[in-house]
Amino acid sequence: AIVLNQSPSSIIASQGEKVTITCRASSSISSNYLHWYQQKPGAFPKLVIYSTSYRASGVPSRFSGSGSGTSYSFTISRVEAEDVATYYCQQGSSNPPTFGAGTKLELK
Amino acid sequence: QIQLVQSGPELKKPGESVKISCKASGYTFTDYAMHWVKQAPGKGLKWMGWINTYTGKPTYADDFKGRFVFSLEASASTANLQISNLKNEDTATYFCARGGRQWYYFDYWGQGVMVTVSS
Numbered sequence: 001a002i003v004l005n006q007s008p009s010s011i012i013a014s015q016g017e018k019v020t021i022t023c024r025a026s027s028s029i030s031s032n033y034l035h036w037y038q039q040k041p042g043a044f045p046k047l048v049i050y051s052t053s054y055r056a057s058g059v060p061s062r063f064s065g066s067g068s069g070t071s072y073s074f075t076i077s078r079v080e081a082e083d084v085a086t087y088y089c090q091q092g093s094s095n096p097p098t099f100g101a102g103t104k105l106e107l108k
Numbered sequence: 109q110i111q112l113v114q115s116g117p118e119l120k121k122p123g124e125s126v127k128i129s130c131k132a133s134g135y136t137f138t139d140y141a142m143h144w145v146k147q148a149p150g151k152g153l154k155w156m157g158w159i160n161t162y163t164g165k166p167t168y169a170d171d172f173k174g175r176f177v178f179s180l181e182a183s184a185s186t187a188n189l190q191i192s193n194l195k196n197e198d199t200a201t202y203f204c205a206r207g208g209r210q211w212y213y214f215d216y217w218g219q220g221v222m223v224t225v226s227s
Contacts, residue, residue, distance in 0.1 A: 032210070032211045033211050033212055035211070035213040035214075037153075037214075039153075043219075044203055044217040044218065044219055044220050045145075045153065045203070045205075045214075045217055046217070047213060047214060047215050050208065050211060050213045050215075051211050051213075056215070088152065088153055090153075090213065090214075092211060092212020092213060093212070096155055096169045096170075097143075097155045097212055098155065099152055099153040099154070099155070100152070101152050102152050102153075
């Protein structure tokens with residue numbers, strides 16, 4: 001199975017700050033198959049970015065993604081209070097689909 | 109609008125069985141796969157497998173072969189997860205999630221069902 005290593009495991013950021021999460025895969029992934037989810041406390045995960053860089057329906061433009069091969073990143077350009085959540089990367093390139101361990105975003 | 113509504117929380121004893129449902133609405137049920145994802149308390153997400161909602165064929169991840177069964181009530185646009193011979197380590201929230209048409213992402217999720225296994 002492809003292992004996804006997310007870093008950092010947690011971030012403390014101020015409102016308005018830019019944050020970036022990285023996701024490194026143990027094997028190369030087609031960029032079409034790398035996705036990002038947001039899970040707020042006590043809620044279900046929500047698809048935020050699919051296929052590396054495409055925002056899901058209704059997702060604000062402050063969320064973006066990039067990458068290729070084994071290295072991907074997820075960025076919030078200006079953090080807002082509502083962005084407090086755990087973020088997961090996920091690959092669907094190789095069976096079984098796997099998730100990163102998550103990055104918990106908190107506000108300072 | 110597209111919704112996946114799951115059944116309520118369950119409290120079970122070790123060795124018992126549980127059946128969780130996931131009712132879909134707002135789209136043609138048989139056009140999209142349904143996946144199941146486990147989240148143990150305070151932990152990350154783990155893919156359990158999926159069911160082809162057109163043929164009914166299930167596929168299980170290696171860690172979920174044997175005690176786990178995916179099934180359908182297609183006429184009711186409902187997918188089910190049954191877990192038998194429950195163990196303490198089955199304590200978790202179980203999500204159903206619709207598979208996207210391409211690229212193997214999960215575009216809509218149920219609210220999750222918390223299953224607690226305790227003697």
